[in-house]
Amino acid sequence: MEYRKLGSSGMYLSEIAYGNWYTHGEQIDQDTATACVQQALDLGITTFDTADAYAGTRAKSTLGEALAGVRRESVEICTKVYFPTGEGRNDRGLSRKHIMESMNGSLRRLQTEYVDLYQAHRYDYETPLEETMQAFADIVRAGKAHYIGVSEWTADEISAGAALAKEHGVQLVSNQPQYSMLWRVIEAQVVPLSEDLGIGQICWPPLAQGVLTGKYAPGAAVSQGSRFRGPDGKLKDDHRFLGHDILTRVQRLLPLAAEAGLSMAAFAVAWVLQNPNVSAAIVGASRPEQLVDNTKASGARLDPKLLAEADEILGPVVERDPEKVESFLTRP
Numbered sequence: 001m002e003y004r005k006l007g008s009s010g011m012y013l014s015e016i017a018y019g020n021w022y023t024h025g026e027q028i029d030q031d032t033a034t035a036c037v038q039q040a041l042d043l044g045i046t047t048f049d050t051a052d053a054y055a056g057t058r059a060k061s062t063l064g065e066a067l068a069g070v071r072r073e074s075v076e077i078c079t080k081v082y083f084p085t086g087e088g089r090n091d092r093g094l095s096r097k098h099i100m101e102s103m104n105g106s107l108r109r110l111q112t113e114y115v116d117l118y119q120a121h122r123y124d125y126e127t128p129l130e131e132t133m134q135a136f137a138d139i140v141r142a143g144k145a146h147y148i149g150v151s152e153w154t155a156d157e158i159s160a161g162a163a164l165a166k167e168h169g170v171q172l173v174s175n176q177p178q179y180s181m182l183w184r185v186i187e188a189q190v191v192p193l194s195e196d197l198g199i200g201q202i203c204w205p206p207l208a209q210g211v212l213t214g215k216y217a218p219g220a221a222v223s224q225g226s227r228f229r230g231p232d233g234k235l236k237d238d239h240r241f242l243g244h245d246i247l248t249r250v251q252r253l254l255p256l257a258a259e260a261g262l263s264m265a266a267f268a269v270a271w272v273l274q275n276p277n278v279s280a281a282i283v284g285a286s287r288p289e290q291l292v293d294n295t296k297a298s299g300a301r302l303d304p305k306l307l308a309e310a311d312e313i314l315g316p317v318v319e320r321d322p323e324k325v326e327s328f329l330t331r332p
Contacts, residue, residue: 001044002299006279007173008198009147011116013076015273015298017047017202018291019282024050025058028286030065037066039288043295047076049176049202049282050110051121052102053083060109068111075116078202079106080151080176082121094124096135103144118145119176122326123157129164137168149174149199152326155189162197172199174279178326179203181212181253181271181314182241185324191277200279203272207283211241212268214254218247246317253313256306262296269297274307 003012018040024033037048050063060079067075081102084092092098106115118139124132136148149172150161162172175194177186179201186201194201207213250264257267272281283294311318 001046001295003046004279005200006117006147006202007194007200009171009173009200011076011147011173013047013202013280014045015280016043016045016269016295017049017078017280017282018045019049019204019284020059020063021049021051021054021204021284023059023284023286024062024066025055030062032286033062034066035288036285036291037063039285039291041070041075043291044298045291045295046074047078047280049078049204051080051083052085052106053080053121057085057105057109060106064110064112072112077110077112077115078117078119078174079110079115080119080121081106082124094120094127094132094135096131099132099135099139103139107144114143115145117147117149117174119149119151119174120153120161121151123150123153129160133161133164133168137165137170140170147171147173149176149202151176152178154325155193155322158190158193158197158199162199172197174202175199176202176204176282178205179272179275179278180206180208181268181310182208182246182318183324184318184320185322188320189322190325191275195277201275201277202280202282203278204282205284206269206272206281207265208241208268211246211250212253212264214250214264216242216247216250218244218251243317249313249317253310256309256313260300260302260306262300263293266293266296266300267302269294270300270302271307271310273297273300274302 002015004015006013048063050060081099082094085102090097139145140148148170165172179186254264257264260267269281272278285291
C-alpha cells in the first residue's frame with residue numbers, strides 16, 4: 001500500500017480507502033463487516049470512510065465495532081454530515097445545530113473521541129455558509145475533528161467555503177466527489193481550483209457502482225443481488241451506467257487491463273489514482289477477498305498509451321459536464 005498527503009495538509013491517507021456505503025448495516029452483518037475491516041488493515045488500508053446517511057447511521061455503529069481494539073492513531077476515520085439522522089426538521093442539513101449534534105452522535109457510534117476528517121456531504125442551500133463554516137471551525141477547535149472538507153460541492157461553492165474557512169482560522173483540505181473513468185465532471189473546474197487551494201480529492205465510486213469491473217455484460221439481465229436493484233427487486237432510478245453502449249465499451253477495456261497486469265476492477269481504481277490531485281480512491285467490499293484485488297491498484301503506474309486508448313474507447317459515453325456535479329441536483 002502506498003500513501004498520499006491529503007491536499008496540502010500534513011496527514012497521509014492510504015491510496016485505497018475502505019468505504020462502507022451500501023454494505024455495513026445493510027448488505028452484510030457485523031461479523032462479515034469486521035472481517036472486511038481486518039482484511040483492509042492487513043492490506044495496509046488505514047483510511048475508512050463513512051457517513052450519517054449510510055444505512056440510517058447503522059454503518060457508523062458497525063464500523064465503530066469493527067475498529068474496536070485497533071490503535072486509534074493508526075487509522076484515519078472520515079465521516080460526513082448533511083443527510084437525515086432522524087425525523088425532526090433539524091435532523092438534517094448544515095445548520096450549527098445539526099452539525100454539532102451529528103458530530104456527537106458520530107463519536108458515540110464510532111466509539112472514538114475524534115474523527116480525522118469531517119466533511120459536508122452536500123451543499124446546504126437553506127443555511128448561511130457562514131454559519132456552517134463557523135460550526136466546522138468550532139468542531140476543529142474543540143478537538144472533535146482534525147480536518148474539514150466537503151463532498152459534491154461545485155467549484156464556486158468550494159471557493160466560497162474555503163475563503164470563509166480561512167477567515168475562521170481553518171482550511172478545507174478535501175473534496176469527496178464522484179469520479180471514475182465514466183464520470184469526469186470534476187476535471188474542468190473542481191480539480192484546477194482544488195490544486196490552487198490545496199484541496200485533495202477522495203473519490204467515490206472508482207468502479208462506477210461496479211460497472212467498471214466488467215461484470216455487467218451488454219444485453220444481460222442485472223442480477224437480483226446487484227446494488228442497482230432495490231429490496232423489491234426492481235431497478236433503482238439511478239442506473240445511469242447500465243446503457244448498452246457503455247457496457248459494450250467497458251468490455252473493450254478488458255484487454256487494456258490485462259496488458260497492465262491488472263484485473264478490470266484494479267485497472268479502474270488505478271486509473272483514478274493517476275490523477276495527481278486525487279488523495280485516495282474509496283472502494284467497498286461485501287467480502288474480504290474483494291479488497292485483495294482492489295488494493296493491487298495502489299502504486300500502479302499506467303502506461304500513457306493505455307490511458308489514451310481507454311479515453312478513445314470510452315470517449316462518447318464519458319460524462320464531463322461540470323454542471324453535473326451532484327450538488328446541482330439539490331439546488332432550490
